[in-house]
Amino acid sequence: MGGASRLLSDPVTAGAVDRLFRDHFGRAVAALIRTVGDWDLAEECVQDALATALERWPRDGVPRDPGAWLVAVARNRAIDRLRRDRVLRVVIPQLAAEISAEDRDDNAAPDEPVSTSVPDERLRLIFACCHPALAPEAQVALTLRLLGGLSTAEVAHAFLVPEATMAQRLTRAKAKIRAARIPFRVPPDDALPARLEAALDVICLVFNEGYAASAGDAHVRRTLCAEAIRLAAVIAELMPDEPEVLGLQALLLAHDARREARVDATGALVLLEDQDRGRWDAAAIHRATRLAARALRLGPPGRYVLQAAIAVEHANARTAADTRWDRIAGFYARLAALAPDPVVELNRAVAIAMAGDVPAALARIDALAGALEHYHYFHAARADLLRRLGADEAAADAYMRAITLVGNAAERALLERRLAEIAGARDAARSPT
Amino acid sequence: MKVLLTLYGDETIKGVDSPQDIARTMQAWGEFGEAARAAGVLLVCDALEASHTATTVRVDGGTRHVTDGPFIETKEQLGGVILLEVRDLDEALEWAARTPWNFDGCSTEIRPVMDYDAYAARAGIAWEEPAAS
Numbered sequence: 001m002g003g004a005s006r007l008l009s010d011p012v013t014a015g016a017v018d019r020l021f022r023d024h025f026g027r028a029v030a031a032l033i034r035t036v037g038d039w040d041l042a043e044e045c046v047q048d049a050l051a052t053a054l055e056r057w058p059r060d061g062v063p064r065d066p067g068a069w070l071v072a073v074a075r076n077r078a079i080d081r082l083r084r085d086r087v088l089r090v091v092i093p094q095l096a097a098e099i100s101a102e103d104r105d106d107n108a109a110p111d112e113p114v115s116t117s118v119p120d121e122r123l124r125l126i127f128a129c130c131h132p133a134l135a136p137e138a139q140v141a142l143t144l145r146l147l148g149g150l151s152t153a154e155v156a157h158a159f160l161v162p163e164a165t166m167a168q169r170l171t172r173a174k175a176k177i178r179a180a181r182i183p184f185r186v187p188p189d190d191a192l193p194a195r196l197e198a199a200l201d202v203i204c205l206v207f208n209e210g211y212a213a214s215a216g217d218a219h220v221r222r223t224l225c226a227e228a229i230r231l232a233a234v235i236a237e238l239m240p241d242e243p244e245v246l247g248l249q250a251l252l253l254a255h256d257a258r259r260e261a262r263v264d265a266t267g268a269l270v271l272l273e274d275q276d277r278g279r280w281d282a283a284a285i286h287r288a289t290r291l292a293a294r295a296l297r298l299g300p301p302g303r304y305v306l307q308a309a310i311a312v313e314h315a316n317a318r319t320a321a322d323t324r325w326d327r328i329a330g331f332y333a334r335l336a337a338l339a340p341d342p343v344v345e346l347n348r349a350v351a352i353a354m355a356g357d358v359p360a361a362l363a364r365i366d367a368l369a370g371a372l373e374h375y376h377y378f379h380a381a382r383a384d385l386l387r388r389l390g391a392d393e394a395a396a397d398a399y400m401r402a403i404t405l406v407g408n409a410a411e412r413a414l415l416e417r418r419l420a421e422i423a424g425a426r427d428a429a430r431s432p433t
Numbered sequence: 434m435k436v437l438l439t440l441y442g443d444e445t446i447k448g449v450d451s452p453q454d455i456a457r458t459m460q461a462w463g464e465f466g467e468a469a470r471a472a473g474v475l476l477v478c479d480a481l482e483a484s485h486t487a488t489t490v491r492v493d494g495g496t497r498h499v500t501d502g503p504f505i506e507t508k509e510q511l512g513g514v515i516l517l518e519v520r521d522l523d524e525a526l527e528w529a530a531r532t533p534w535n536f537d538g539c540s541t542e543i544r545p546v547m548d549y550d551a552y553a554a555r556a557g558i559a560w561e562e563p564a565a566s
Contacts, residue, residue, distance in 0.1 A: 090554035133522055179545050181434050183521040191523075 017057050020066050021050050025149030026234070028070040030121035033128075033184055036078045038092045039174045043146065045074040045081070122147065123238045124184045126231075130199035131182045138173035139202045140209075145170055147234070148227045158209065158220050196239075200248045200304060203231045207252050211259075212408075225256050236291075243295040247304030250291035254311035257284035269410035273320035285315040306335045325355035342371035350381050358388050376405035380415055392422050435476065435546035436525045438515040440534045443508050444483055461533035469517070469528060477516035484510040509540065516546075 025046065032042035049070045063069035082088050129142040137159070144150045144158070156166035176182070187195040210224025232249040239245050261275040292308040295301065301309065310331045317323040332348035335341070345368055353361030362385045365378070372378035383398035399419040406412045462480070469475035484503040491498045503510060515532065519525045522543070529541045553560035 087554045087557070091551040131522075133526075179548075180543070181521040181545065183523050187523070 017054055017062070020057075020062065021053060021070075022149040024067040024070055025050075026122050026125060026147035027067050027120060028074055029146050030125035031071045032074050032078065033125065034121045035075055036082075036092060037184075038088075039146075039177055041078055041081065041088065041092065042074070045077040046070065048077050049074040120238065121184075122234055123186050126199050126235060127186055127195055128177065128182055128184050130195070130202045131177075132195075132198055133180060133182055134173055134176065136202075136205070138169055138176075139198075140205055141166060141169050142173050143202050143231065144206060144224075144227060147231060150223070150227065154220075154223070158224050196242065196244065197303075199235070200232075200244060203228050203235075204248060204252075204304075206231070207255070211255060222259075225252070225259070228252055229256060241298065243298040244302045244304045246291045246295035246298070247302065247306075247308040250288040250295060250308035251304055251311050253284045253288035253291070254308065254315045257281040257288065257315055263410070267410065268413050269408075271414065272314060277318065280315065285312075288312055289316060301334065303335065303338060306331050306338070310335075323354065325351050329355055342368050343375070343377075346372060346375075346378055346381060350384075353385050353388070358385055361385055362389065374405060376402045376407075376411070376415075378402075379405065380418075383418070387418075387422060392425065396422050434519060434521070434548070436517050436519055436522075437544050437546055438517065438525070438529055438532075439511055439542045439544070440513040440515070440532070441509045441540040441542065442512050442534070443538050444510050444512065445508070446538065458533065465532050468531065469515075474517045474519055474524070474528060475515075476518055477514065479515075480513040481511060509538075 028046045028049065029042050032046055033039055036042055036045075052073055053066075053070065057063075057066075082092065125147055126143070129146060130139050134142070141155050141159070144155045145152060150158075152167050152170060153163045155170075156163040159166070161169075186192070206224055207228035210221040210226075210228065212221075229249070229252050232245070232252055235242075236245045236249045257280050258272075258275060260281070261277070261279040262270055264270050288308065289312050292305065292312045295305045296309060310328050313324055313328050313331070329348055329351035332344060332351055336344045336348060346365060349361040349364035349368075352364065362382070365382050365385065368378065379398045379402035383395045383402060386392075386395035386398060396419060399415055399422070403412060403415045403419065406415060462478070466475060466478050469478065487501075487503040489500050489502060489504050491500065513534070515528075517525060517528055519528065525543050529543060532541070534541055549560060549562065
């Protein structure tokens with residue numbers, strides 16, 4: 001590392017510190033919660049450790065184990081706070097007892113080599129943040145703030161709420177964790193599958209929030225997708241043999257790989273079949289494919305593994321026409337067998353239509369009318385099949401119904417184009433052959 | 434930590450009226466109480482008489498009004514309370530799942546009992562627990 005002033009003003013270095021910090025934030029917070037037993041104190045002290053890192057790392061260089069360094073600095077800070085603050089000693093008796101028993105050397109500068117074997121406590125943090133006793137929006141906010149290291153302002157921005165609202169949401173969630181004693185541990189085996197699913201759902205929600213073309217600015221949306229993928233990778237690293245975790249990671253990677261091709265230059269949504277597959281991220285698709293294959297080998301596939309298998313099938317089709325729709329229909333059938341879901345049945349019907357049997361697919365879709373009457377995609381899918389069968393009049397009615405229900409502007413534009421195509425075809429008096 | 438479980442449900446549900454039903458219900462609660470006591474978590478476990486036996490006192494404009502009936506007239510009424518000493522919320526949830534209060538329409542609310550030391554410390558007031566007499 002060179003001179004202090006040059007490095008301090010060097011934006012690349014500041015960015016590197018920021019990146020390092022974000023990578024280590026969740027681990028440091030998790031380690032601190034485990035040590036001090038108080039979420040607020042842990043978060044504040046890790047934040048303080050960042051300030052110290054931003055000051056020192058550009059000047060003195062980055063420690064060999066930045067994570068262990070942050071934990072050590074944050075822990076010392078927590079102990080200092082505890083020594084000074086009588087209230088903290090009462091509300092955090094656990095650490096108070098510990099430090100009174102231990103003779104801490106005040107001169108043990110955090111720059112000194114510290115143990116590199118900080119146990120990874122992030123799984124505990126994930127399960128605590130995603131505890132079903134917390135409101136879903138609080139689960140998402142806590143996960144992004146404490147595991148992802150996003151600032152409160154960033155989380156607020158991502159969910160289009162004022163920063164004060166988000167700050168209050170986080171404060172309340174932490175107060176509940178403290179008062180109700182939501183445990184900081186990995187659930188026992190009998191509770192693990194359900195709780196893991198809940199945690200994966202939170203990460204999936206974060207991704208969907210970023211992937212939806214409807215709200216927020218592009219940068220924030222991209223951050224959310226990247227964060228969800230990173231969190232999925234963290235869990236996969238910590239639970240490498242859980243198929244659903246690999247499934248989620250593969251699912252998110254396969255969807256994110258298509259991001260660039262999903263929207264055209266004007267911001268309009270491009271259908272999967274019309275996307276420029278050359279713009280898909282081949283490396284991400286390769287990773288997703290390997291993850292999904294491994295997940296499928298690990299045992300009977302769950303919800304995320306099957307969704308990943310479907311996404312990977314799409315991602316690996318060289319052209320839309322090459323898509324192996326029969327396989328996709330098969331995966332949808334297995335998804336439907338896991339839990340009855342009319343939306344899954346709808347997608348299954350579409351896959352059956354794409355595999356060639358349009359009349360059978362339409363019969364399946366019509367059977368879902370009761371459940372999906374108010375779902376725009378139901379009418380849009382039905383319209384597409386009717387159009388393929390040459391029933392333009394009925395197709396036009398269904399498109400119009402879909403247009404009245406759709407909320408997303410890009411999707412509405414697409415449906416209106418489809419409707420205009422039918423109208424155009426009828427105006428040109430071209431009879432279906 | 435202490436947690437209070439309050440058990441709510443529809444009192445008007447029929448089907449637990451026969452002597453056999455009542456005997457079965459009481460036995461199930463007895464088994465729950467025994468298990469919880471054996472685990473060292475049970476402090477209180479009691480059922481309440483039906484809500485039509487309740488009396489409510491309201492203070493309004495400085496006057497106390499005594500009225501017949503529960504605090505809130507609603508289909509779902511408080512039917513019992515359980516006080517447990519547990520490690521954390523998950524342990525409370527486990528015990529909540531083991532009560533016989535688990536048929537359709539049953540709700541169990543779990544509330545932590547206040548930690549006075551922490552409450553007073555955060556409020557910045559001196560407080561000491563009165564010595565037990």
